[in-house]
Amino acid sequence: MLSEYLLAEMSRLGARDALPLHRQLYEALRRAMLDGKLGAGERLPSSRDLAQDLKLSRNTVVAAINQLSVEGYLASRVGSGTYVNDSVPRTTPGRGARQAGGQPATVQAGRLSARGKALSASFCATELEVQPFTPGIADFSAFPLTLWQRLQNKHWRLTYPDMLDYNDSGGYAPLRRAVADYLRVFRSVQLDADQVVITTGTQQSLELCARLLADHGDTVWVEDPAYWGAVKAFMATGLSLHPVPVDEEGINPRSADNAKPPRLVYVTPSHQYPTGAVMSLPRRHQLLATARAHDAWVLEDDYDSEYRFSGPPISCLEGLDTDGRVLYMGTFSKVLYPGLKIGYLVVPRPLVAAFKQAHYDLNRPGQMPVQAALAEFIEMGHFASALRRARLNYGERRQCLLEALRPVLRDTQEGPYISGAEQGLHLCLRLPQSVDDRALAQRIATQHGLTVRPLSAYCLARKDLRGLVIGYGYAPLAEIKRCGPLVAAAVRQALGGAAA
């Protein structure tokens, strides 16, 4: 009866997983013990008998029994054979349920911690479907893949010894130099290469800042409406979020906000996400003065700074900082290729050593061959020319989307008007408060299969904003020409309904 059970189990296992025979037998015997077919203290048939019954070689049987003995399931008594160990547990009722693919009976399903529940709650920004107007997605079809592969192959070969050298955890030195040169020239960031820490992107940069510069329960000022990725990073690091409203000049702290003094202030001055507001110079100075008054750190996410369509690029907040309280961050994922997973964080000199140490310990940075390939890619000028090409390309798409939306724009304070089209890869079509933007976005998704985002879904405390966040980075021109008018028509319909 035991041998029948074992044969049945083995054939089931063999069919499913193509296990070697000794491993099939091992699993079958283990199961027999857990299921109680072989009870504690029971004597196992001799290896010779088992081999005969199961039509296996004796070596196979011995291999299985040896492993079970090593693991403590079986115990040998000299001269009297092999016994099931007393400590082998019987299967609890939960086990059967689990094997049948159901939920274990003895554990409460999905027993998350309180923060776990908050962190795994789904927000609008994560229902990411790649469609013509999905915000936050760029077009990577022009990425010079062959060149990239050549560089990457070369550095996979070359960097072997460096790769093992985790010591300098700011990242691959030539990449840090290349990033520093780029930021100094194009973004007026004032820095040495040593201040650059290579990360896997903005999420990692934000968490590092939150952990090293703020304690659990400290207040962080965030823009309202906000970039959800940042909100989650601050939630995950135990900070207390204080939303500060954004207007057309960027974040605009009210005097009441000073009652919640910040330890950190997080801003997206180049192209506020999602309204697209560019922070004005007076506002920049005001923000730095406020941060100074509170002795707070400023986290500058220079998101989308690469694509400015009207006028020359605007210098970063870091460049105006007179006392080293701005931490500046960016990413290559939107500019080159999302699979790269490389971003950078510029930290004030007094913090460099602490950031490098903690980054190594917490994040075990790596990917040296990719970092090396990217360094050479930038040094050879390919990054600059990719940017130039992309700017022309996205500029056309932006123009095309603007034209499609023009018919619905009205010359009122309330909207519809467009914000944030000077820069970046998305714009925001602002709507009157009477429009239900969530319902409108839902209707556009259902009727046309297009993903646009309701502006109100990004709001934290405020209730006054309505609009659609529309990306133009991903879709080819022809798609924008085809789909733009569909969105415009849906908006017109919603406006009619709202007016009625």
Next chain:
Amino acid sequence: MLSEYLLAEMSRLGARDALPLHRQLYEALRRAMLDGKLGAGERLPSSRDLAQDLKLSRNTVVAAINQLSVEGYLASRVGSGTYVNDSVPRTTPGRGARQAGGQPATVQAGRLSARGKALSASFCATELEVQPFTPGIADFSAFPLTLWQRLQNKHWRLTYPDMLDYNDSGGYAPLRRAVADYLRVFRSVQLDADQVVITTGTQQSLELCARLLADHGDTVWVEDPAYWGAVKAFMATGLSLHPVPVDEEGINPRSADNAKPPRLVYVTPSHQYPTGAVMSLPRRHQLLATARAHDAWVLEDDYDSEYRFSGPPISCLEGLDTDGRVLYMGTFSKVLYPGLKIGYLVVPRPLVAAFKQAHYDLNRPGQMPVQAALAEFIEMGHFASALRRARLNYGERRQCLLEALRPVLRDTQEGPYISGAEQGLHLCLRLPQSVDDRALAQRIATQHGLTVRPLSAYCLARKDLRGLVIGYGYAPLAEIKRCGPLVAAAVRQALGGAAA
């Protein structure tokens, strides 16, 4: 005088950064305003005059002025020229100091948060120098680089559309299947591919677990001595660490430990880090029962499970778990190539959706081409054969190191004896309590340039352990032959000193 200042600044900038002329002028003008050479409200010379004075084309001057106007530094008044905006701040004293490369005067240097100070403190395990005996480093010289490059190139071409599809944030589906097949067959983990979450490695896996399953201030039981990477991950996520001693059968909770009921229990049962103890079967059952009694989650770091030298591999804790409270994790960094940065986490079914969602939001997983290449690498059987080759290779090195150390071993409880040599890529030479293992490790580093780790440096609460943690994964056989006796001699000398 202004033009002289500008020319001097421009030549300085041009020499350093090879900026285009209009950008040099832009920076020079900006600096002039910040330094007060151009005061608020002051009128700028006309673009024609500036061009003449500076010997620049008028277009260059206009480009610089335009950018400064866009950024709000300058304001044009119709018919009366361009003025410095009132809101441009003067440079504070701190600025000068900063430009000179010193610390800003107005910010307290290195003002980290309390947790930031703890997280950036340096521990023994991070002074990583790659030398023959550095623990935790494997030998990747046998990695089939050409094959890998072929696969990676192929998937960089192929996966372009998938790469944009971040929806299924558990990772690249074929890789999750390949990992599930591997774990089912070789590690007796019971799972479906859907339970696999691809991470960047154990640090990320641990943080995800800590955040989703525990709240700030919750207790986590950790082994004492402990793997520092895990300790840092729990510190970073705000957990309260409770050290539980490890003996030769693994973690051994005392009844007093129950006074600090855990929400999480973190263990390395296959090869305890750093003692190398393999958790016995009775201890495994006991641990699961304890976890059940406290309704705690068990985090099983199946670190180094791939290399077992005596006897067949031991099944994992997850395979004994009857009610789905074990989360199982591993990494490919030690087996294939550290630059890969790919690990995996197996979560119980009721938690899958929450983990995938939070992983996407917090970590923005990516690297699809690398994940795809790895999936094919495993499916084609290259992973299994790389493991086989490596096991033979490391087995020889281990033997060689054991032989070099044999002369110093004594047959006493106190040591010197060796623990943890059955498995993994390091062993632990246990020493009598009278030996100062930190001083010994320091002496070995100074005299021979070899990095071995003092066991006491990994201890959290206990004071009774002394020893040396010695890796044999990295060095070729000849190096181990040469350096092993040097370590043995230093140990013998220390024992002599301790006995005297």
